[in-house]
Amino acid sequence: MLILRRRAGETILIGEDVKITVMDVYEGGVRLAIDAPKSIPVLRSELLLAAKANQDAAAKETERPDELLGLLGSVPEDKKQKL
Numbered sequence: 001m002l003i004l005r006r007r008a009g010e011t012i013l014i015g016e017d018v019k020i021t022v023m024d025v026y027e028g029g030v031r032l033a034i035d036a037p038k039s040i041p042v043l044r045s046e047l048l049l050a051a052k053a054n055q056d057a058a059a060k061e062t063e064r065p066d067e068l069l070g071l072l073g074s075v076p077e078d079k080k081q082k083l
Contacts, residue, residue, distance in 0.1 A: 004012060012020045018040065023031040034042050 006012060006022045008022050008025050010022050014020065017037050019035040021033040021035070023033050025031075036042055
């Protein structure tokens with residue numbers, strides 16, 4: 001891990017394609033501007049963790065539509081949509 005100290009307005013380059021600029025430094029935080037190609041995803045780590053948790057929860061759900069309808073209880077035939 002590389003640890004750098006930067007001031008507001010200073011930039012860090014990662015390879016030739018990614019540029020990170022310190023926009024503002026304040027007590028308890030820092031604002032960064034990230035310039036990267038659209039092909040490189042830039043996500044906050046907490047969003048990535050939340051997406052992973054959602055995928056894991058969805059994988060635990062039943063995959064059979066008829067089982068899902070069974071969980072709904074008694075649904076009249078005319079109210080069921082074809083899945």
